[in-house]
Amino acid sequence: MPVAPVLDPSSTYGFSDTDAFATASQDKIGSGYVYARWANPTVDAFEAAVADLEGAAGAEAFSSGMAAIAGVLLSLCASGDQIVAARQLYGGTYSLLTRTLPRYGITTRFEDVSDLDSIRAACAGAKLLYCETIGNPVIEVADLPSLADIAAEAGIPLVVDSTFASPILCRPLEHGAAIVVHSATKFLGGHHDLTGGIACASVPLVDQIRALSRELGPTLAPFSAWLALRGVATLQLRVERSCASAMKLAEMLQARSDVDAVNYPGLSDDRGHRLAQRLLGGRGGGTIGLTVSGGKVRAARFQNALRLIQPAASLGGTHSLIVHAASVTHTQLSEDELIAAGISEGFCRLSVGLEDPEDLIADLEQALEAST
Numbered sequence: 332m333p334v335a336p337v338l339d340p341s342s343t344y345g346f347s348d349t350d351a352f353a354t355a356s357q358d359k360i361g362s363g364y365v366y367a368r369w370a371n372p373t374v375d376a377f378e379a380a381v382a383d384l385e386g387a388a389g390a391e392a393f394s395s396g397m398a399a400i401a402g403v404l405l406s407l408c409a410s411g412d413q414i415v416a417a418r419q420l421y422g423g424t425y426s427l428l429t430r431t432l433p434r435y436g437i438t439t440r441f442e443d444v445s446d447l448d449s450i451r452a453a454c455a456g457a458k459l460l461y462c463e464t465i466g467n468p469v470i471e472v473a474d475l476p477s478l479a480d481i482a483a484e485a486g487i488p489l490v491v492d493s494t495f496a497s498p499i500l501c502r503p504l505e506h507g508a509a510i511v512v513h514s515a516t517k518f519l520g521g522h523h524d525l526t527g528g529i530a531c532a533s534v535p536l537v538d539q540i541r542a543l544s545r546e547l548g549p550t551l552a553p554f555s556a557w558l559a560l561r562g563v564a565t566l567q568l569r570v571e572r573s574c575a576s577a578m579k580l581a582e583m584l585q586a587r588s589d590v591d592a593v594n595y596p597g598l599s600d601d602r603g604h605r606l607a608q609r610l611l612g613g614r615g616g617g618t619i620g621l622t623v624s625g626g627k628v629r630a631a632r633f634q635n636a637l638r639l640i641q642p643a644a645s646l647g648g649t650h651s652l653i654v655h656a657a658s659v660t661h662t663q664l665s666e667d668e669l670i671a672a673g674i675s676e677g678f679c680r681l682s683v684g685l686e687d688p689e690d691l692i693a694d695l696e697q698a699l700e701a702s703t
């Protein structure tokens with residue numbers, strides 16, 4: 332029996348008996364293997380691993396995090412429905428909610444993730460409540476148990492994008508969420524070499540999501556599932572290391588006079604610290620928000636001066652990456668929307684990788700000094 336996961340790249344499966352073929356083809360949601368858009372053993376193994384990590388009964392994998400989010404929202408909503416979403420969201424999700432879904436009659440009302448009264452009021456008559464465990468890019472921790480209570484009062488599901496937290500820091504289903512989604516491109520994969528997504532939930536919800544996914548076809552490729560399984564094997568070690576290094580970097584950055592603000596819930600004076608203590612096991616995650624003094628021009632000079640940390644999109648992997656949010660991850664937001672989301676001109680999002688934290692500190696220090 333192989334110890335490593337088996338990669339099965341087959342897109343189709345032969346049958347020696349045409350009756351068995353016909354029977355297997357009738358139930359495209361079942362677990363038999365007929366055609367890879369319906370099911371594939373390597374993808375199934377990845378789904379089982381993440382469902383287990385999240386404490387979910389099932390999971391459906393997708394070709395990207397955005398495919399997972401779109402798949403979940405489209406399987407739960409129809410024309411005329413309204414979503415209530417936290418304002419602190421990944422730019423692609425914001426764009427999906429504000430530009431694409433309205434074309435299909437699905438609208439969204441945004442509220443600040445910490446404004447529980449406004450969220451409660453907005454949920455009356457809504458179809459679902461949506462938030463991120465750690466809001467992108469301003470690293471704001473969501474009060475998941477309170478949001479789940481609000482959703483339950485309104486009789487609607489809470490859908491949580493937990494990409495920034497990973498199941499190592501938080502398992503949203505245990506706090507009352509109905510569905511948890513991830514961009515597997517980030518911590519789950521962890522090596523900057525695959526694009527994927529996954530949604531975890533109860534069996535009936537996963538079946539509902541799967542039925543839509545098998546018609547739309549945003550299937551995860553077997554090789555990506557295999558890479559993601561390899562990533563999952565080291566998830567805990569990578570996340571713990573990334574959190575420990577991020578804490579050191581956040582403390583260093585906070586002590587500098589040429590950094591205006593540091594958003595990191597591991598810091599005791601951060602607005603999300605108490606929630607991080609309760610929901611993230613006291614850890615602050617692997618991602619830091621930092622606002623360099625000197626606005627956009629200095630932010631560009633600072634990033635250009637970095638030697639180890641790379642200006643690159645994405646997060647949650649082996650290598651430390653930095654982005655200027657307003658010009659990379661949140662370009663979909665207007666100037667007013669950027670201000671409302673708390674993204675200032677000098678704001679950068681730093682994803683802390685697995686390098687030696689002392690090397691990362693030295694790199695940040697030299698780049699801050701070189702850019703003054």
Ligand SMILES: Cc1ncc(COP(=O)(O)O)c(C=O)c1O
Pocket residue numbers: 395396397398421423463467492494495513514515516517526527528645
């Ligand atoms: C929180 C969050 N959710 C979803 C996504 C989208 O994931 P993907 O790029 O895999 O489609 C991203 C991408 O950065 C993200 O940061």
